[in-house]
Amino acid sequence: MFNFSTIAAILAFSSIASAAPANRREEWSTSYIAPSISGTTTGWVSHETSSASSYSTSLSYTQSTSSTEKAEASATGNAPAPTGAGSPATPTGLSKVQQILLSDTRVDAINNVLKDDADFVFDFNKARKFGPGEGGEVVTANRKAFPALTGTGIGMAVGFLGPCGFNTPHVHNRATELLIVTKGKVVSEMVVENGVENADKKPRDIMNTIEELQATPYFMGALHTQFNPTCDDVVFIAPLSSEDFGANTIAQAYFSLEDDTIRAAAGNHIDGADVDKFRGIISTNVALGVEQCLKTCGIAKR
Known part of the structure; x- marks a missing residue:
């Protein structure tokens, strides 16, 4: 049986606990349990849900709530939000990308920002x-x-090149590219970096004709270009290893402050009929290829 001093100590502790601030009580009654790996390969499972049928597909921490808190929430109608419920929408005035980056989780981003199924479709046409x-x-x-x-x-x-058209030399600042031709063919060139040389100790120009459903990679930061050597339209697709891959068109960037003709051609794509304007700033192979294509297709130079 409890003696008088024991009972007094229990009452004193209860008095202190009830007088503590609400946030401290909440802190005492909430604990985080690190998940453990179950003996299967289907995902992560928390200590609270370790039965074979209770697997979670994400690594997360589980908040355990005391029975007292649950009873209070039930009595007042303030039941805790179900797991996975989205947080309030991000304030307006921000772009969708900014809202997604500010979202706490991918679930919140999808629930609050990418609300429409159409948000997951991009139409290149x-x-x-x-x-x-x-x-x-x-x-x-x-x-x-x-x-x-x-x-x-x-x-x-996705690239669309007309007859004898070419995509001027450029680099991607933050991505590797894998070019796949889906219609027609392109002549591809890549200069990787200093030190990659041919037998004559000159920079190696990796040049190939890429046919339909063939592919070629362009390394991050490597100078590369494509041109259409035919009289028909060409289409290629190019996955890149970044959602913000960037592009720097070398000739236009280098000469942008020096020559009005070059400055006026700030776009990525040049009509083959203008080849003479760019002879000094594009590779010899591309220039000669475009020249031959123009003759074959009966296109006059401007």
Whole structure:
């Protein structure tokens, strides 16, 4: 049996606990239990839900609530929100990408920002501008154009090159590209970096003709270009290893402050008929290829 001093100590402790601030009581009654790996490969399971049928597909921490708190919540109608419930929507005035980046979880981003099923579709046909150059264009799906890509680490470009058109030499600042031709063929060139040389100790120009359903990679930061050597339209797709891959057109960037003709051609795509304007700033192989293509297709130079 309890003696008088024991009973007095229990009453004193209860008095102190009831007088403590609410936030302290909540802190005492809430604990976080690190999840443990169950003996299967189906995912992570918390200590609270360790039965074979209670597997979680994500690594998370489980908040345990005392029975007293549960009873109080039930009595007052303030039941805790179900697991996975979205947090309040991000304040307006921000782009979708900004709202996604500010979301606490991917679940919140999908529930509160990417609310429509149409947010997960990007139409390359509708995104075409048929420019800036007459030789074709490349339509890019980065996270700005397609916010659903935010956080995925992947982007995409689709290229449309007209007869004898070429995509001028450029690099991607933050991504490796895998170009796949889906219609026609392109002549591809890549200069990787200093030190990659041919037998003559000159920078190696990796040049290939990529046929339909063939592919070639362009390493991050490597200078590369494509041109259409035929009189027909060409289409290629190009997955990139970043949702914000970037592009720097070398000739236009280098000469942008020096020559009005070069400055006027700031687009990525050049009509082959303008080849003479760019002879000094594009590779010899591309220039000669475009020359031959123009003759074959009966296209006059401007």
